Amino acid sequence: MHHLSSSSPLEDAFSNTTNNRSFSVCVDPNATTSENKEEMDSRLVFVGNVDYACTPEEVQQHFNSCGIVNRVTILTDKFGQPKGFAYVEFVEVEAVQEAIKLNESELHGRQLKVALKRTNIPGMKQPRGRGFNQYRPYAFLYLRVHVI
Template sequence: MEGDDVDMAAAESTEADLDDMKKRLKEMEEEAAALREMQAKVEKEMGSVQDPAAAAATSQANREEVDSRSVFVGNVDYSCTPEEVQQHFQTCGTVNRVTIRTDKYGQPKGYAYVEFVEAEAVQEALLLNESELHGRQLKVTAKRTNIPGMKQYRPRRSNPFMRPRGPFMAPYFFAPYGYGFHG
């Protein structure tokens, strides 16, 4: 008889645990539904419910607008600061931003981008092509807009130790141990 009491107590305990779990699951589902409702409300208020393609098109249009107000400046001296580049282009119009590109070690790459507030300033800046800054002749061109997924074609480098093999062409043979042919 004692075994039946233990089994009965275990069954009641398991049943109570199961009811408790069902209760917690129901509470979690209600909380998740409330969170989804709140998120939908916030998105509706902010007007941010738009598909990713429309967002990408908007950002691409924004990039193109910024690029229409920017110039590329090549052959910039490595010791040049953004403030010096800004002063050089100040006569063209109001400079919004100067970006001097650097490599992964923080060393300047030798070129910069100058963004103006007005698009008309780009034409004035192009007149500064071949002007000097820090004793170097600058190359100023209008900034082009990169189109995602459109990489420029670069031919593959061939192995300098190989030559093209056509019909009846033998491969190169190198002398062993680095010695040349003796004749």
């Protein structure tokens, strides 16, 4: 179906033709599927206990002996301050096993924790202890009194 109009490509992508009521939708070719995500996660390692002053270049240099580093991501909080951990993505899956061997190695005088990156499964939240109970919102007010 071709449109001969002066509208923008975005408007054309979501256009509705009046004669047959069909919609055309753009599909992002860069969208990640669960298989792509698992494949990418297989090339990633989690690096914990990273010094706050450490740069991505320094982390990359630390892991260069394992294989070609594609990307280093140092996570930050909402204020832009480092959280103290990073993810290192390698070009080859084989480099991950070499990176695991750098567990407990030192960078900036800190002992790094290197582990495989977990693949998050949507809908699988882990319970975090005793949370808020909507049925007993004031449960902390109830006290048991023992009479002796």
